[in-house]
Amino acid sequence: MPSATPVSPKIRPDESLADSVVFNDIVSAAATLRGIAHRSPVLTSRAIDTLTGASVMLKCESFQRVGAFKFRGAYNAISQLPGNANGVLAYSSGNHAQGVALASAMLGVRAVIVMPADAPAVKIAATRGYLEAGGAQTGSVKGSEVVTFDPATTVREELGARIAEERGLAIVPPYDHPHIIAGQGTAAMELIEDHGPFDALYVCCGGGGLLSGSAIASRAMQPGCRVVGVEPELGDDVTESFRTGVLHAVHRPPTIADGARTPRPGRYTFPIIRRDVDAMMTVADDELRSAMRLVFERMKLVVEPSGVLGLAGVLRDAKERPELVRGRRIGVLLSGGNVDPAEFSGLISGGGRA
Amino acid sequence: MPSATPVSPKIRPDESLADSVVFNDIVSAAATLRGIAHRSPVLTSRAIDTLTGASVMLKCESFQRVGAFKFRGAYNAISQLPGNANGVLAYSSGNHAQGVALASAMLGVRAVIVMPADAPAVKIAATRGYLEAGGAQTGSVKGSEVVTFDPATTVREELGARIAEERGLAIVPPYDHPHIIAGQGTAAMELIEDHGPFDALYVCCGGGGLLSGSAIASRAMQPGCRVVGVEPELGDDVTESFRTGVLHAVHRPPTIADGARTPRPGRYTFPIIRRDVDAMMTVADDELRSAMRLVFERMKLVVEPSGVLGLAGVLRDAKERPELVRGRRIGVLLSGGNVDPAEFSGLISGGGRA
Numbered sequence: 001m002p003s004a005t006p007v008s009p010k011i012r013p014d015e016s017l018a019d020s021v022v023f024n025d026i027v028s029a030a031a032t033l034r035g036i037a038h039r040s041p042v043l044t045s046r047a048i049d050t051l052t053g054a055s056v057m058l059k060c061e062s063f064q065r066v067g068a069f070k071f072r073g074a075y076n077a078i079s080q081l082p083g084n085a086n087g088v089l090a091y092s093s094g095n096h097a098q099g100v101a102l103a104s105a106m107l108g109v110r111a112v113i114v115m116p117a118d119a120p121a122v123k124i125a126a127t128r129g130y131l132e133a134g135g136a137q138t139g140s141v142k143g144s145e146v147v148t149f150d151p152a153t154t155v156r157e158e159l160g161a162r163i164a165e166e167r168g169l170a171i172v173p174p175y176d177h178p179h180i181i182a183g184q185g186t187a188a189m190e191l192i193e194d195h196g197p198f199d200a201l202y203v204c205c206g207g208g209g210l211l212s213g214s215a216i217a218s219r220a221m222q223p224g225c226r227v228v229g230v231e232p233e234l235g236d237d238v239t240e241s242f243r244t245g246v247l248h249a250v251h252r253p254p255t256i257a258d259g260a261r262t263p264r265p266g267r268y269t270f271p272i273i274r275r276d277v278d279a280m281m282t283v284a285d286d287e288l289r290s291a292m293r294l295v296f297e298r299m300k301l302v303v304e305p306s307g308v309l310g311l312a313g314v315l316r317d318a319k320e321r322p323e324l325v326r327g328r329r330i331g332v333l334l335s336g337g338n339v340d341p342a343e344f345s346g347l348i349s350g351g352g353r354a
Numbered sequence: 355m356p357s358a359t360p361v362s363p364k365i366r367p368d369e370s371l372a373d374s375v376v377f378n379d380i381v382s383a384a385a386t387l388r389g390i391a392h393r394s395p396v397l398t399s400r401a402i403d404t405l406t407g408a409s410v411m412l413k414c415e416s417f418q419r420v421g422a423f424k425f426r427g428a429y430n431a432i433s434q435l436p437g438n439a440n441g442v443l444a445y446s447s448g449n450h451a452q453g454v455a456l457a458s459a460m461l462g463v464r465a466v467i468v469m470p471a472d473a474p475a476v477k478i479a480a481t482r483g484y485l486e487a488g489g490a491q492t493g494s495v496k497g498s499e500v501v502t503f504d505p506a507t508t509v510r511e512e513l514g515a516r517i518a519e520e521r522g523l524a525i526v527p528p529y530d531h532p533h534i535i536a537g538q539g540t541a542a543m544e545l546i547e548d549h550g551p552f553d554a555l556y557v558c559c560g561g562g563g564l565l566s567g568s569a570i571a572s573r574a575m576q577p578g579c580r581v582v583g584v585e586p587e588l589g590d591d592v593t594e595s596f597r598t599g600v601l602h603a604v605h606r607p608p609t610i611a612d613g614a615r616t617p618r619p620g621r622y623t624f625p626i627i628r629r630d631v632d633a634m635m636t637v638a639d640d641e642l643r644s645a646m647r648l649v650f651e652r653m654k655l656v657v658e659p660s661g662v663l664g665l666a667g668v669l670r671d672a673k674e675r676p677e678l679v680r681g682r683r684i685g686v687l688l689s690g691g692n693v694d695p696a697e698f699s700g701l702i703s704g705g706g707r708a
Binding site for chain 2: 041067293296297300341
């Protein structure tokens with residue numbers, strides 16, 4: 001049974017927004033990111049190939065700067081800021097905050113990051129670290145800071161909008177912007193350049209920035225490839241929207257995949273997904289735990305729960321729809337590796353079907 | 355205060371045995387291993403470079419087949435078996451068991467692996483898996499098996515010797531053999547080929563197979579490089595033997611670095627270490643925990659306690675003897691990544707100076 005429900009009043013996406021990003025925007029983003037973002041390594045695992053009967057290539061964005069693909073979109077967006085902006089603002093307690101912090105410091109752009117005061121202390125500290133040191137490369141930019149708020153009394157969007165207005169800052173959204181989508185698309189572009197064409201490409205889906213960018217790259221570079229978006233069962237807003245054509249939402253999905261707790265698809269990302277993605281599927285949190293444990297044990301990699309969504313999708317399909325997987329060349333994006341030690345310990349040691 | 359004590363009667367190593375392995379043996383081993391062992395990736399970390407003030411290159415043998423460098427020496431040794439051997443025998447509860455199991459299966463050689471019945475079930479299962487499937491490549495060899503014994507009533511060396519004699523098997527020692535040393539030396543050789551010359555090379559030391567092979571490779575390829583062996587404080591047998599020139603031993607060192615719990619230096623490895631290694635040092639178990647947590651958090655890598663000995667040595671020197679580290683190009687071997695989820699969780703979450 002779906003977790004997501006239709007938003008009211010019923011909203012059909014504006015299909016014309018799918019044209020806001022074209023493949024050439026991803027090519028341009030790749031030029032912007034050359035020498036700046038890592039060309040992250042692509043690893044394989046005999047254990048995973050044996051389990052699936054396929055040849056699976058995993059693009060490890062866990063090794064990307066700030067530990068996740070989010071740096072790509074943030075840097076691409078901030079490097080194209082309108083001239084009248086005094087800087088940027090982002091609200092996020094996750095990888096987007098760190099991506100914007102590092103990218104803005106590297107570009108010498110002032111950045112305000114709005115984070116809940118109860119976010120993990122290590123994440124706040126890491127974000128401050130990037131703002132202050134620019135990854136030890138550039139030093140701090142005047143006026144850059146982390147602003148914390150009490151989530152019990154404050155709505156972050158309102159606080160963010162007020163600060164942005166007062167200080168003349170441009171808001172950098174976590175996924176729903178053409179420059180973000182184009183930046184995220186460079187990860188799949190690299191994977192296809194290095195090891196494509198693939199028969200299928202499995203991509204995690206939260207707000208859909210990585211998925212929509214990947215789908216555009218794949219459609220242009222390997223039109224015969226099946227592009228699959230994978231969401232957590234408990235946060236199946238994109239899957240249900242995709243299935244029905246009507247916008248669905250899940251309020252605070254209680255999944256362990258914290259990077260995919262976005263409540264609804266984006267205005268830009270969703271029309272692209274509807275047009276260029278072949279299938280959406282969901283996986284249970286237990287399947288994410290199993291996949292995390294598999295990459296821990298057999299690949300010696302630390303990947304966060306959202307980061308294994310694509311792999312969990314391949315493993316599920318290998319069991320339930322083997323004709324889609326056996327003998328195929330399959331690309332997977334492992335999207336990030338930022339997870340607290342205590343949380344990671346609980347996830348790999350605890351239950352699940354490992 | 356040293357943990358190791360001189361063995362009685364006092365033993366001075368046979369220096370002539372240092373000539374049992376020459377650089378050309380490592381070159382030959384590399385040819386044997388080409389296309390068989392992985393050329394493991396070398397990763398860097400801005401966080402580690404910032405912490406140390408150096409340029410540190412980490413060779414990730416955690417990505418090697420069976421998850422540790424041990425595969426290199428095992429394959430090299432088994433591929434040079436004398437013609438009259440009916441197969442091989444190894445006793446080990448660790449990475450050596452898995453290395454011998456996979457290498458023998460790949461070479462079509464019968465292997466008996468003697469393991470204590472109380473070894474972690476996953477390790478026994480993994481070793482059986484390699485024997486049975488040869489990494490899903492070759493299938494099982496007739497007569498290959500894991501033999502378990504009760505460590506309370508049985509001395510493994512005696513059991514191993516009896517089975518080897520009865521079945522005509524050659525014993526493959528975990529470190530103290532010229533073919534093993536030559537095989538292990540290929541890891542440093544690759545690192546130096548790809549990124550050398552280095553100012554210093556930090557290598558973990560258990561029985562000294564990896565360290566002695568690395569020292570021979572380094573001496574030949576980059577004679578000006580300082581080669582440092584790093585042991586756990588609680589198992590400082592090689593360090594004390596190195597310092598005094600007299601063989602020291604530690605009975606069952608209680609360190610978390612299970613790969614470095616060897617009681618004493620080898621007959622072959624030690625004379626090489628005395629001749630070609632510039633310094634031995636020890637690090638505390640807490641420093642190993644910190645280093646594991648650092649590579650977990652900042653590099654998203656799973657490395658076992660013994661695997662971070664070299665890195666912990668660099669971090670210690672960066673603090674206490676910065677003149678040896680700052681501004682230098684430093685090579686480090688991360689030797690393996692085989693650690694149980696529960697154990698890993700305890701190590702990265704628990705105490706330590708992270």
